[in-house]
Amino acid sequence: MIQTVPPTTAGAHDIRQIVERILSAGSLPPIVQAGHPALRQRAARFDGQLSTDELTRLIAVMRQVMHEAPGVGLAAPQLGIPLQLAVLEDQFDVDPDSASLRSRVPLEFLAILNPQYTQVGSGLASFYEGCLSLSGLQAVVARPDTVLLEYQTPDGAAEQRTFSGWQARIVQHETDHLNGILYLDRAQLRSLSSNAEYAAHWAEPGIENAREGLGFDDGPAGISLG
Template sequence: MTQQARPQPGPPTDYSPARIRDAVRSVIEAETLPPIVQAGHPVLRQFAAPYDGQLNAAELDGLIARMREVMHAAPGVGLAAPQLGIPLQIAVLEDQYEVDPASAAARSREPLAFTAVINPKYQPVGNDVDTFYEGCLSVGGYQAVVARYRSVELNCLTQDGRPFRETYSGWQARIVQHETDHLHGMLYLDRAEIRSLTTNAEYAARWAQPGIAEAQLALGFRQD
C-alpha cells in the first residue's frame, strides 16, 4: 500500500499573538487538566502559527509541562498544542508503553524518550511506507488504517530554542508525522483508508493483530 497524496494544510489560524497567549495562560493556570479538543473544532483545521516568541520562557515551559501531563493522562504517545485549543506549532512526543513483542516487532516500535518539538517539519527518507491501524486523542473512540513513511527526517527547534535534526523510523516516525500533521491542520483521517474505520471496541475484539491482513480481507479496503 502506498501513502496517499498529501492532504492540503488548513488555512492559517486567525488567532492573534495576544489571543494565543491568553489561551496558553488559561491552560497553564487551570486547576484541572484541560479537555482534549475533538474533531469538529475549527482549531484542529487551521495551520497553527509558527512559534516566534509569542510566549515568555515561563509560559513556554508551563505549556509544555501541561501538554505532557495531558498526554500521559489520556493516555497517548503525542499531543499537539491545537489539541488543547492553542493554534501554535508545538507538540510533545513520548512512547514508553509496553506492548507485546510480536506487535513491537511488526511495527518497529521502540521506546521514545520525551521530546518537545517546536515548528517541526519532516521529510521522508526513502519511499518505503508502513501501514497499520492508528488512532487520535482528538477523534475519540475510533481507529483507521493509515500508510505512513517508514523513515522521516525531523527538523525543528527544541524547547530551549536550539535547532534539532533527527531521523526517526518505525513507530517513532509515525508519531512524528501524526503530530506534525496536527500543526498543519490535518487529522489522520485525511490519510486513512476509510473502509478500515473501526470503533476501539471492534478493533480490540477483531483487529488487534500485529498486521492488517485480516482487516483488509474482512472490511474490503485496498490491498495494493
C-alpha cells in the same frame, strides 16, 4: 483529498490568552475533538509568543495531559492552542510480536517546535492508527517508515533527527496536527473501526485480516496537500 488548509487567524495576544487561561485553571484542560477549529487550521509558528516560563509550564501540562489520556503524543491544537508545539513520548509496554512487526521501540520525551518532516527512502508502512481528538475510532494509515524531522527545541536550538518505525509514525501524526491535518485525511476509510470492533475483530500486530475482511487497499490514500 486534503484541501488547502487555512492558517490560524489567532495572533500572539490571542495565543497568550488561551495559554494563560489553561495555566491558571488549576486542572488539566480537555482534549478538543474533531470539529474544533484549531484542529483544522495551520497553527502559528512559534516565534516568542510565550515567555520561557510560560512555554516551560505549557510543555509540562501537555506532557501530563498526554500521560493521563493516555497517548504517545499531543499537539498544542488538541488543547485549542493554535501554536506549532507538540510533545512526544512512548514508554508503553507493548506485546513483543506487535513491537517487532511495527518496529516500535521506546521514545524518550521530546518537545518540538515548528517541526517539518520529509520522507527518507521510499518505504511505507500501513497500520491501524488512532487519535486522542477522534475518540473511540481507529483506521489504517500508510505512512513513510523513515522521516527526517527538522524542528526547534524549547531553548531555541535548531535540530535535525531521523526517525523510523513507530517513532516515525508518531512524529508524522503530531506534525500533521500542526498543519490542520487529521489522520483520517490520510486513512483508508473502509478500515475505519470503533475501538470495540477493532478489539473484537482486528486487534493483531498486522492488518492482513482487516484488509481482507473490510475490503481496503493498504497503500496511500490518494491525497493532495496543494
